[in-house]
Amino acid sequence: xxxxxxxxxxxxxxxxxxxxxxxxxxxxxxxxxxxxxxxxxxxxxxxxxxxxxxxxxxxxxxxxxxxxxxxxxxxxxxxxxxxxxxxxxxxxxxxxxxxxxxxxxxxxxxxxxxxxxxxxxxxxxxxxxxxxxxxxxxxxxxxxxxxxxxxxxxxxxxxxxxxxxxxxxxxxxxxxxxxxxxxxxxxxxxxxxxxxxxxxxxxxxxxxxxxxxxxxxxxxxxxxxxxxxxxxxxxxxxxxxxxxxxxxxxxxxxxxxxxxxxxxxxxxxxxxxxxxxxxxxxxxxxxxxxxxxxxxxxxxxxxxxxxxxxxxxxxxxxxxxxxxxxxxxxxxxxxxxxxxxxxxxxxxxxxxxxxxxxxxxxxxxxxxxxxxxxxxxxxxxxxxxxxxxxxxxxxxxxxxxxxxxxxxxxxxxxxxxxxxxxxxxxxxxxxxxxxxxxxxxxxxxxxxxxxx
Amino acid sequence: xxxxxxxxxxxxxxxxxxxxxxxxxxxxxxxxxxxxxxxxxxxxxxxxxxxxxxxxxxxxxxxxxxxxxxxxxxxxxxxxxxxxxxxxxxxxxxxxxxxxxxxxxxxxxxxxxxxxxxxxxxxxxxxxxxxxxxxxxxxxxxxxxxxxxxxxxxxxxxxxxxxxxxxxxxxxxxxxxxxxxxxxxxxxxxxxxxxxxxxxxxxxxxxxxxxxxxxxxxxxxxxxxxxxxxxxxxxxxxxxxxxxxxxxxxxxxxxxxxxxxxxxxxxxxxxxxxxxxxxxxxxxxxxxxxxxxxxxxxxxxxxxxxxxxxxxxxxxxxxxxxxxxxxxxxxxxxxxxxxxxxxxxxxxxxxxxxxxxxxxxxxxxxxxxxxxxxxxxxxxxxxxxxxxxxxxxxxxxxxxxxxxxxxxxxxxxxxxxxxxxxxxxxxxxxxxxxxxxxxxxxxxxxxxxxxx
Numbered sequence: 001x002x003x004x005x006x007x008x009x010x011x012x013x014x015x016x017x018x019x020x021x022x023x024x025x026x027x028x029x030x031x032x033x034x035x036x037x038x039x040x041x042x043x044x045x046x047x048x049x050x051x052x053x054x055x056x057x058x059x060x061x062x063x064x065x066x067x068x069x070x071x072x073x074x075x076x077x078x079x080x081x082x083x084x085x086x087x088x089x090x091x092x093x094x095x096x097x098x099x100x101x102x103x104x105x106x107x108x109x110x111x112x113x114x115x116x117x118x119x120x121x122x123x124x125x126x127x128x129x130x131x132x133x134x135x136x137x138x139x140x141x142x143x144x145x146x147x148x149x150x151x152x153x154x155x156x157x158x159x160x161x162x163x164x165x166x167x168x169x170x171x172x173x174x175x176x177x178x179x180x181x182x183x184x185x186x187x188x189x190x191x192x193x194x195x196x197x198x199x200x201x202x203x204x205x206x207x208x209x210x211x212x213x214x215x216x217x218x219x220x221x222x223x224x225x226x227x228x229x230x231x232x233x234x235x236x237x238x239x240x241x242x243x244x245x246x247x248x249x250x251x252x253x254x255x256x257x258x259x260x261x262x263x264x265x266x267x268x269x270x271x272x273x274x275x276x277x278x279x280x281x282x283x284x285x286x287x288x289x290x291x292x293x294x295x296x297x298x299x300x301x302x303x304x305x306x307x308x309x310x311x312x313x314x315x316x317x318x319x320x321x322x323x324x325x326x327x328x329x330x331x332x333x334x335x336x337x338x339x340x341x342x343x344x345x346x347x348x349x350x351x352x353x354x355x356x357x358x359x360x361x362x363x364x365x366x367x368x369x370x371x372x373x374x375x376x377x378x379x380x381x382x383x384x385x386x387x388x389x390x391x392x393x394x395x396x397x398x399x400x401x402x403x404x405x406x407x408x409x410x411x412x413x414x415x416x417x418x419x420x421x422x423x424x425x426x427x428x429x430x431x432x433x434x435x436x437x438x439x440x441x442x443x444x445x446x447x448x449x450x451x452x
Numbered sequence: 453x454x455x456x457x458x459x460x461x462x463x464x465x466x467x468x469x470x471x472x473x474x475x476x477x478x479x480x481x482x483x484x485x486x487x488x489x490x491x492x493x494x495x496x497x498x499x500x501x502x503x504x505x506x507x508x509x510x511x512x513x514x515x516x517x518x519x520x521x522x523x524x525x526x527x528x529x530x531x532x533x534x535x536x537x538x539x540x541x542x543x544x545x546x547x548x549x550x551x552x553x554x555x556x557x558x559x560x561x562x563x564x565x566x567x568x569x570x571x572x573x574x575x576x577x578x579x580x581x582x583x584x585x586x587x588x589x590x591x592x593x594x595x596x597x598x599x600x601x602x603x604x605x606x607x608x609x610x611x612x613x614x615x616x617x618x619x620x621x622x623x624x625x626x627x628x629x630x631x632x633x634x635x636x637x638x639x640x641x642x643x644x645x646x647x648x649x650x651x652x653x654x655x656x657x658x659x660x661x662x663x664x665x666x667x668x669x670x671x672x673x674x675x676x677x678x679x680x681x682x683x684x685x686x687x688x689x690x691x692x693x694x695x696x697x698x699x700x701x702x703x704x705x706x707x708x709x710x711x712x713x714x715x716x717x718x719x720x721x722x723x724x725x726x727x728x729x730x731x732x733x734x735x736x737x738x739x740x741x742x743x744x745x746x747x748x749x750x751x752x753x754x755x756x757x758x759x760x761x762x763x764x765x766x767x768x769x770x771x772x773x774x775x776x777x778x779x780x781x782x783x784x785x786x787x788x789x790x791x792x793x794x795x796x797x798x799x800x801x802x803x804x805x806x807x808x809x810x811x812x813x814x815x816x817x818x819x820x821x822x823x824x825x826x827x828x829x830x831x832x833x834x835x836x837x838x839x840x841x842x843x844x845x846x847x848x849x850x851x852x853x854x855x856x857x858x859x860x861x862x863x864x865x866x867x868x869x870x871x872x873x874x875x876x877x878x879x880x881x882x883x884x885x886x887x888x889x890x891x892x893x894x895x896x897x898x899x900x901x902x903x904x
Contacts, residue, residue, distance in 0.1 A: 047693075048661030049607060072694075072867040100837070100866035107864050125857045126864065128660035137657065141610040148600060155501055158593040162895040163615065163646075163669045164628075164684050166902045176616075177633040178646065180626070180673035187628075187673055187683070188902035194615075194630065201895060201904060205589065208580035209500030216668065217615045221632035221639055231639070232616050241499075242524075385552070405577045405904055412559050412578065414552035415524040443614040443653060450618045450640035452653060452857055 043096070045073060051135055051270045055082065058093035069111035070129070072100035117279070117439045124443055124451045132279050135271035136440060139264060140428060146263035147215060147236055147424075150256050156211040156238065161198030163217065166190045167402075174221045176231075194219035197421060198237050200352070200406060203383060206239035206417055207409055213238040215424070223447050227436040228324070230425065232445040239419035243382060246365060249418045250340050253369055253378050254293050256422070257338065261285060261431060275432040283433025288337050288372065295340040298322075299361060301330055308333070318361060319345050322368075327375035338371045351393045352406075354382040354418075367420070371430045380420025387411060495548070497525060503587055503722045507534065510545035521563035522581070524552030569731070569891045576895055576903045584731050587723035588892060591716060592880060598715035599667060599688055599876075602708050608663040608690065613650030615669065618642050619854075626673045628683075646671035649873060650689050652804070652858060655835060658691035658869055659861055665690040667876070675899050679888040680776070682877065684897040691871035695834060698817055701870045702792050705821055705830050706745050708874070709790065713741060713883060727884040735885025740789050740824065747792040750774075751813060753782055760785070770813060771797050774820075779827035790823045803845045804858075806834040806870075819872070823882045832872025839863060 040060030044053040056075055067073070077093035084090070108123050109115055109130055120127040127133045151158065164178055166188065176194040180187050198214040205212045218235045238256075243249060265272060265285065276283050296304070305316035305326055314323040322330075322341070331339055343356060343363040353364035369378035384390040387410040394400045394407065428440040438444040443452060492512030496505040508527055519525070529545035536542070560575050561567055561582055572579040579585045603610065616630055618640065628646040632639050650666040657664045670687045690708075695701060717724060717737065728735050748756070757768040757778055766775045774782075774793070783791055795808060795815040805816035821830035836842040839862040846852045846859065880892040890896040895904060 048609070048663075070865045072865040099868070100862075100864075102865040103863070125656040125860060126659075128657045129865075134660050137611065137661070138609060140612070144610055144612075145600065145604055148597065152597055157500070157590060158596055159589065159894055160592070160596075160669070160686060162684060162897060162904070164671075164897050164902060165904065167904055175633050176630045176639075178628050178630055181629040181643070181645070183673075187675075187899060188897065189900045190902060191633070192897075192902045193633070204577040204904070205580045205894065207578075208586050209589070211500075217612070219616075221635075223639075232614060234612060242526075408577060410552075411555070412552075413522045413524040413554040413581075416551070442611055442657065445614060445616050445640065445644075447639060448641045450616060450642060450644045452614070452617065452619055452656070 041067070041093070041096070043067065043073070043075075043093075045075065045091075048134060050138075051131060051274060052087070055084075055087055055090040056093050056096070057090055058096060062093060062096045064096065064098060066098040066101050067096065068102050068104045070102035070104065070107045070109065071098050072102075073097065074099050114278070117434075117436065121438060121444075128442070131274060133439075135268075135274045136428075136432070136434075137442060139268045139271050139275075139432070140440065140442075142267050143260055143264050143424075143428065143431070144215070146260040146267075147256065149263070150259040151211075151213045151238065154211070154252075154255075156213045157205070157209040159198075159202060159205045159212050159214050161195065161201040161214045161216065161237075163195055164188070164192050165195045165201075166192055167200060176219050176221050196220060197235065199239070199419060199421065202237055202239045202419065203352075203406075203417065204409055206241045206419070207413065207415070210241040211238070225447050225449070227438075230437055230441065230444055230446050233437075233441065234424035235421050236424055236427075237419065237421040239383075239417060241415050241417040243416050243418045246342055246367060246382060246418075249380055249382065249420060250293075250295060250342075250367060250369075253340075253367075253380065253420055253422075254338075257369070257377075257427075258289055260427070261289060264431065272432070275434070280433030280435075283373075285431055291337065293338045293340055293369070294334050295342060296330075296334075297342050298344045298363065301326075301341050304330060304333055319347070321348055322376075324375040327368075327370045328373075331370050331372050331375070336372050338369055338377070340367055340369055342367045344368075349381065351390070351397055351399065351403075352381070352383050354384045355389055355393075365418075369420075369422075371426075373433060374426045374430045376423075377426050377430060378420050378422045380418060382416065382418035385410060385414045385416050387414060493519070493545070493548070495519065495525070495527075495545075497527065497543075500586060502590075503583060503726060504539070507536075507539055507542040508545050508548070509542055510548060514545060514548045516548065516550060518550040518553050519548070520554050520556045522554035522556065522559045522561065523550050524554075525549060526551050566730070569886075569888065573890060573896075580894070583726065585891075587720075587726045588880075588884070588886075589894060591720045591723050591727075591884070592892065592894075594719050595712055595716050595876075595880065595883070596667070598712040598719075599708065601715070602711040603663075603665045603690070606663070606704075606707075608665045609657070609661040611650075611654060611657045611664050611666050613647065613653040613666045613668065613689075615647055616640070616644050617647045617653075618644055619652060628671050628673045648672060649687065651691070651871060651873065654689055654691045654871065655804075655858075655869065656861055658693045658871070659865065659867070662693040663690070677899050677901075679890075682889055682893065682896055682898050685889075685893065686876035687873050688876055688879075689871065689873040691835075691869060693867050693869040695868050695870045698794055698819060698834060698870075701832055701834065701872060702745075702747065702794075702819060702821075705792075705819075705832065705872055705874075706790075709821070709829075709879075710741055712879075713737060716883065724884070727886070732885030732887075735825075737883055743789065745790045745792055745821070746786050747794060748782075748786075749794050750796045750815065753778075753793050756782060756785055771799070773800055774828075776827040779820075779822045780825075783822050783824050783827070788824050790821055790829070792819055792821055794819045796820075801833065803842070803849060803851065803855075804833070804835050806836045807841055807845075817870075821872075821874075823878075825885060826878045826882045828875075829878050829882060830872050830874045832870060834868065834870035837862060837866045837868050839866060 041058040041063050043056040046053040074097040077091050082090040178192045215236045302318050344366045346362040346364045349364040349366045353366045356363045366381035371377040425437050425440045493510040493515050495508040498505040526549040529543050534542040630644045667688045754770050796818045798814040798816045801816040801818045805818045808815045817834035823829040877892045
């Protein structure tokens with residue numbers, strides 16, 4: 001328990017201090033073990049600050065049939081060095097009071113039982129009380145914090161890009177529309193949608209701050225219940241002004257990945273270990289960080305796929321989008337480390353991707369970061385900063401009026417810039433080896449499911 | 453410019469280093485001032501890292517008619533000590549290249565002109581390029597970071613509570629409903645809404661982690677274009693398990709307010725100063741932090757209002773909800789400092805507020821924090837942790853089935869707990885003295901307006 005250190009300090013300061021603790025009973029190892037020293041009650045209590053519980057020891061007279069797995073207790077006593085190697089301290093209790101009962105028959109989790117992720121997913125309001133999911137949520141919190149720190153330490157301004165928008169960023173479908181319940185006219189006077197990306201709004205602010213990022217929820221009305229899709233998920237998006245080349249972008253992507261991962265591995269040792277040992281045995285992350293991430297072009301990637309003996313379900317000819325199977329193969333081919341793939345076919349990329357003006361295989365300055373186990377983790381591009389080029393493309397797509405504000409960004413002091421987005425749940429999957437995206441977000445929303 | 457320090461270090465390391473800078477031209481003081489030392493071009497350039505610009509000096513031969521206010525430039529030269537007191541450094545340019553032109557006639561902001569907040573609000577994609585709004589967004593970013601730091605330093609786990617929910621937290625109307633555009637059946641099988649509060653989900657996780665918080669967007673379909681309302685705004689919400697009294701809650705509320713405010717005042721000196729001098733002259737914050745925040749009960753508040761000679765538009769009898777006019781009066785009455793008001797009438801508060809079981813003036817253990825200029829900034833309560841009391845109230849309201857999962861939290865290891873929510877935009881208004889809530893959020897959404 002992280003708090004042990006604090007308690008230890010308290011002891012030094014107030015040697016005879018009595019500790020009043022409010023804790024959840026996690027495991028009652030045994031209520032009636034009799035020992036030479038007449039200790040008859042052992043409780044493992046936990047306040048959620050770490051995976052490790054605190055052992056409470058007490059005489060048999062403090063036993064209570066209500067001391068069941070899952071209940072909440074108030075314990076007062078003296079914190080002392082433990083005779084056991086596994087824990088530095090234990091609490092010698094003077095009083096134990098059950099403040100919240102828990103019927104062990106009705107409670108869906110059982111003492112000493114390791115429930116599977118799929119089983120606990122049925123109880124979104126309670127699954128955070130299991131070891132696996134409490135570890136996951138502590139890791140998620142720490143990873144969030146690490147990503148914010150990375151950007152802050154590197155001079156990025158955080159922007160709360162809007163959730164409700166009248167733009168359709170990528171011209172894609174699968175949008176959620178937003179109106180007041182029972183409304184018969186548009187609340188915002190125009191149709192309004194949940195954002196699929198904060199990029200365009202971020203580009204607007206990159207025109208003032210040079211380096212900006214956003215970290216928030218994004219949405220896709222994808223009719224899928226697969227292991228890879230959520231209707232509501234978190235994206236980290238960054239924009240950097242005054243880029244000179246694709247390397248300015250891939251450097252930030254790689255640095256952020258490394259920085260966040262090293263931070264989490266250093267700060268969540270026990271929690272990550274629980275996953276790598278028990279939940280997703282065999283998964284390793286450290287090996288991904290040893291070398292700098294290789295960079296290949298899309299054209300090179302297609303060559304690799306074409307030369308491989310692997311049977312793919314989807315075609316991998318030049319001009320086809322890379323599917324997850326292709327991405328996973330490329331990652332393996334490069335030694336199971338994160339891989340950048342750059343310069344995708346121009347026609348596959350949205351209007352804002354910068355035209356490389358090459359040929360005959362016409363590409364755009366777009367980049368994806370592919371990672372082990374997941375495939376695409378990040379997608380980014382240099383943005384088309386040239387007014388005439390951008391205007392021509394928007395005209396071609398019939399979007400010139402809808403995006404006149406976006407053209408304004410190029411009319412008034414445009415600068416070369418680029419950015420990327422990272423799928424935060426996919427990042428957690430990559431970090432922990434978790435197969436199903438529903439197991440790395442507190443309250444998963446997907447087609448036909450919106451529990452609580 | 454914050455970067456000056458870095459540049460200075462670079463100079464020490466690479467004494468003859470040439471600086472290649474990409475910057476936005478903010479103010480061209482004068483293109484053709486002739487001076488003894490033959491310096492004819494002065495540019496004020498800014499990369500958004502701070503309010504202060506860097507002065508670029510160059511000979512007349514580097515002048516260019518495209519060097520207009522709002523354009524983007526690439527400058528290379530030598531960074532040197534400035535002969536002027538106002539700035540420690542200036543850049544002696546060897547080359548200046550305009551990389552993004554800006555037509556000063558079409559550009560809505562003019563050199564040396566101080567545009568009002570209402571004027572710049574018309575240009576949501578460009579207003580971050582004004583001094584006032586770039587300062588605002590830097591402050592917003594720093595305040596966000598300060599709030600995260602406060603919670604992290606105090607052992608809170610950050611939870612991403614869901615944006616789309618099938619719950620209606622407060623039983624209130626004004627909900628946005630979410631469906632795919634053109635859908636003819638519920639995407640989630642049930643009606644789904646944008647969250648008005650993450651509280652109930654946060655309570656679920658507080659049952660595992662003791663201290664949790666969330667900081668994200670919340671929504672109200674309020675048909676108002678007033679200075680006080682947004683359809684999309686940010687809330688900071690926290691839940692604390694094992695509370696023993698209301699003070700456990702007010703302490704966190706006060707500490708967080710102080711910690712964030714002190715952090716912002718220390719880190720954003722120039723930006724805050726811009727607001728307090730030029731945008732909202734006379735506004736002061738330091739005086740709010742001098743003493744600990746007074747605490748009065750609702751009943752005492754009503755007595756103060758009743759005894760006052762002020763003419764209120766709304767009644768202030770015991771049992772009536774406090775309106776903004778009442779809240780502002782109470783704040784003034786207490787010396788223009790933040791004030792806690794506790795123990796509101798039971799009937800005014802939602803089902804989850806803890807019943808004080810007093811009488812005949814029946815109250816609940818709810819608390820609001822009222823602040824100068826704004827009124828209600830935070831609302832919180834001890835939550836009803838007693839299963840039988842909570843169940844009886846939900847039955848009375850006919851909500852027992854809808855909230856059976858919430859009752860589960862009390863069935864399985866319930867513990868006394870409480871929490872609160874803070875309106876982040878209102879916090880920024882309080883900090884800076886900004887009158888209109890639309891001026892403290894990057895992209896305001898409200899009735900009939902969803903620009904970009």
